[in-house]
C-alpha cells in the first residue's frame with residue numbers, strides 16, 4: 351500500500367508519521383495537497399481541544415487526483431474545501447437548510463473524526479469543494495478558510511456605509527477580518543497592541559489605534575478578535591448602546607463576568623465562527639491579496655519548527671508545503 355507523510359496529533363504530541371495514502375469513499379475526491387495553513391485551532395488541539403487524534407489541519411489548497419462515484423470533471427482541478435462534513439441524512443434539518451456546518455452529526459476536517467490537511471493527500475466529499483480560479487495564487491487560496499470567517503460577519507451583521515465598525519485585536523485572525531470587513535464598510539477602526547501589526551491593518555478609510563490610546567470612543571459594531579480574556583470586557587466598554595459585539599474567539603474563561611452593561615445598554619452579543627467559502631473566494635478572485643499576512647512557509651518535514659513559530663505570540667500565518675507541491 352502506498353504511504354505518505356502526515357503531521358499528526360497523537361496524545362497531544364505533534365508527530366511526523368508515515369500513513370497509508372487514503373482512498374476516496376463514495377462521493378469523495380482525493381486531493382493532492384499543495385499548502386496547508388497552521389491555525390490557532392491546531393495549536394489548541396495539541397493542548398487537548400476537541401480530543402482529536404489523527405492528521406491535523408483544516409486549511410489547504412490542492413489538486414484533485416481521484417474521485418469515487420463523483421463527477422470525474424473534478425480530477426485535475428485546483429480546489430479549496432469547506433471543512434464541515436454534514437451527515438446529509440434526508441431528515442437532517444441543518445443539512446437540508448444548507449447549514450452542514452451546524453449539523454450535530456458532522457465531521458470536521460482535521461478537528462473531529464476526519465483526517466486533516468497536513469499530509470500529502472486528503473479526502474473530502476466533492477460537495478465540499480470549490481474550484482480555485484487560475485489567477486488566484488496558492489498562497490492566497492490557502493487562506494480562504496480563515497478569510498471566510500471574516501466574511502461570515504458581513505453575512506451576520508448588516509453594515510451600512512455609515513456604520514462605525516471597530517476590530518479589536520491585531521493577530522492573524524483580526525487582520526484577516528480586517529481584509530474582509532474593508533470590502534463592506536468605509537468607517538473601520540482597527541485597535542491593537544502592536545504598531546507593526548497595525549501597519550498591516552492600515553488602508554484607505556481605516557484608522558488604526560493602539561489599545562493604550564483608546565479613550566472613550568464608542569462604536570456601532572465591535573469585533574473581538576483578541577483571543578484574550580480581557581477582550582470581551584474592553585469590547586463591551588466601547589460598544590454604543592444598542593450596538594453589536596461580535597465574538598470571534600473561543601477563549602475559555604473562568605471567574606465571574608459583569609454582564610450589566612449588556613443589559614443596560616441593550617447590546618447584541620453575536621457569536622461568529624466560520625463562514626461560507628464562496629464570498630471569500632470571490633473577493634480573492636477580484637484581486638484581494640492576503641499574502642502580506644503570511645509569516646513563513648516550511649516544508650512538511652519541518653512541521654515541528656513551523657508549529658513553534660506559529661505558537662510564538664505575534665507571529666502571522668505559518669504555512670506547510672507538501673513534498674512535490676507546485677506551490678512557490
Ligand SMILES: [Zn+2]
Pocket residue numbers: 389390391408409495496
Ligand atoms: Zn482555522
Ligand SMILES: [Zn+2]
Pocket residue numbers: 436437438439442443444445450453454455456
Ligand atoms: Zn446533518
